[in-house]
Amino acid sequence: MEIKEPKVFISYSWSGQIHQEQVKRWADRLLADNIDIVLDIYDLNEGDDKYAFMEQMVTDKTVTHVLVICDKKYSEKADSRKAGVGTESQIISQEVYEKVKQSKFIPIVCEFDEDGQPYLPTFLKSRIWINFSSTEAENENWEQLTRLLYGKPLHVKPKKGKTPFYISKEQNLPTSESFAKFSSLQQALLQGKMGIKKYRRDFLDTCIKYADDLRTRERPNTENFGEKVLDDANKLKPIRDLITDWILVESEITSEDEFSNVLIEFLEKLKELKARPPEISSWNDSWFEAHSVFVYETFLYVVAALLKTECYHTLHEVFTSHYLLASPQRIHRDSKFESFGGFYGYSDALQKVLAPEGRRLYAPAAELVKRHADREDLPFVSIIQAELLTLLMAFISEETRWYPQTFHYSTYEYEYPFFVRATQHKYFKKLAVVTGIQDIEELRKKVREGHERLNVNNWYEFRFERDFWGTMNMEKLDSLK
The missing domain is CATH 3.40.50.10140 (Toll/interleukin-1 receptor homology (TIR) domain)
Known part of the structure; x- marks a missing residue:
């Protein structure tokens, strides 16, 4: 120069x-x-x-x-x-x-x-x-x-970033209350203020309320239902981002034990958004597809954010906790709880509005997640990696089923560093914290059993790799000291 x-x-x-x-x-x-x-x-x-x-x-x-x-x-x-x-x-x-x-x-x-x-x-x-x-x-x-x-000062003004979503997208202005509550919580966390629980509760409650207000409570118009699902999903995206921002901030400040408890309790409330509101008695499960995709997408962002902040104990709690079913779902159920598999979501209605002409999407929900993946700190490849870890946990969790929708968009160019680094023993120990399995041979055995239980060999539609064994780096895990 x-x-x-x-x-x-x-x-x-x-x-x-x-x-x-x-x-x-x-x-x-x-x-x-x-x-x-x-x-x-x-x-x-x-x-x-x-x-x-x-x-x-x-x-x-x-x-x-x-x-x-x-x-x-x-x-x-x-x-x-x-x-x-x-x-x-x-x-x-x-x-x-x-x-x-x-x-x-x-x-x-x-x-x-x-x-x-x-x-x-x-x-x-x-x-x-x-x-x-x-x-x-x-x-x-x-x-x-x-x-x-x-003319080479030590401190150089950084380039301007993107316009905040709450400024540039007029349709998202109703989320301004949640944004204001998050700003107050963030300031309280960074300044070590008293009353963090109240700031946090106010923020999370506004997020849940905003999402709940979008739940369908009357029979929708079936002619343009796909457009409604897409519109609601787009309106929910800012809440996904605020929840992600919260995790990225607080997970590095609050102790893992305390934060894990708070997060599990919140995820339980988040999962309830997939179910019908308790006050309605006549419904169809398809009415709540926008919230089903929102919960699925947000869960992947939660996992990706925790990987980024290296909160492996918290990830273990997320994947091993039992989540109380929403009250309408508990009726006529032997068990009142379910595993993290309850966060899985899909949408048939999005097929019509998202699929290119003459083409069928294997996973419309993943197509929407891909279109929504505009965060620089957590790009789409980070979300796929989060789903790869989720699939691994589904393999080793007997009561859990999961289908990795975002892997329809994986390519040979993508690498998943959390799994690649686990070739070294010191990084495998981090994976071991998440899985709760310290021995590599035991982990491989559990993963093979999970392949059979989930019938992975019949997942023919994946163009990249359907057994996920190589993608998870299973042969090389913990091979370098």
Whole structure:
């Protein structure tokens, strides 16, 4: 990368031999840093007009910066317009006042008064200055000066990101209450405020309420039902993102034991959204397909977020907990609980509105998840990896069934680092925390049994790999120490 070399004029007062030698030392040090220096002792010869020289250097467009070396004598001479400094300061002040926003003139403070205030001429008092009043200050601030001269500051403003969804998507404005509650919770977590439980409860309750308000409670129009499912699913996406943001923030702050309990309780409420509201007595399960896909999608994002924050104990709790069924589902059931398989969701209605013309989608819900995958911190490949881990847990959990819908979009280019890294023993131990199985041979045995129980060999529609053994890196897990 080509870097433009700066050219610097140094303006100072001849306060004495020691001061002049100090200025010369700074000039030599700048020259050593490949900065072109204009200094009277080097560039002003006998017979030259020193005032013309000063004016030329101050106004010269090839001079990128003017270092104004400010000590007590320089300030006094400048303010009283005495000698060369007075003439020079008149030239500089005119430039400064005519071009207030330009940063050509840099005050270098060499001396402070008895009140600790820097000696600066009046026309420079409002300018940001650099402290060179001692050897220590010089060494501490030298990089700041050279970066300034080269136009390469230490702190660079980052590029603008995307417009927040709650600004750019008018249809999502009803989620503003949930966003406000999340902002309050996030601030409370980061600042260590008291009452985190209340902030969290307020946030999560608004998320559930927003989603619940979208549940169908009257017989929908069957002619455009697919469009309604898609519209509701799109309206629920911002809540998915807020829940994901919450997990990414709090899982790294709150202890895993406490956070696991909170998350399991919330997931139980989230799962209830798939069922009919208790107040209706006549319904069809298809009415709630938007919420079925929303719960499925959000669960995958929960798993992906916990992988990202390395909350493996929490993941183990998510996959091994038993979730209480919604009250309408508990009727006529022997068991009142179900495994994480209850978070699985699909939609037949989305087939018509999402499938390209003349093509049938194997998993319309996965197509929607793919279209919704616009987060930079958790790209779509992270969501597929989360479903791969979920499938692994389904293999080793006898009471759980799961069909990996997003794997219809997996390709040979995709890699799943959590499984690849588990080739090494230290990373396999992290996988072992999630599965609860420490021995690799026992894990392989359980996975083989899961393949048979789920009848994976009949999953013919996968174009990439249907046994998932290789994708899960089963042969190489825990093979490197």
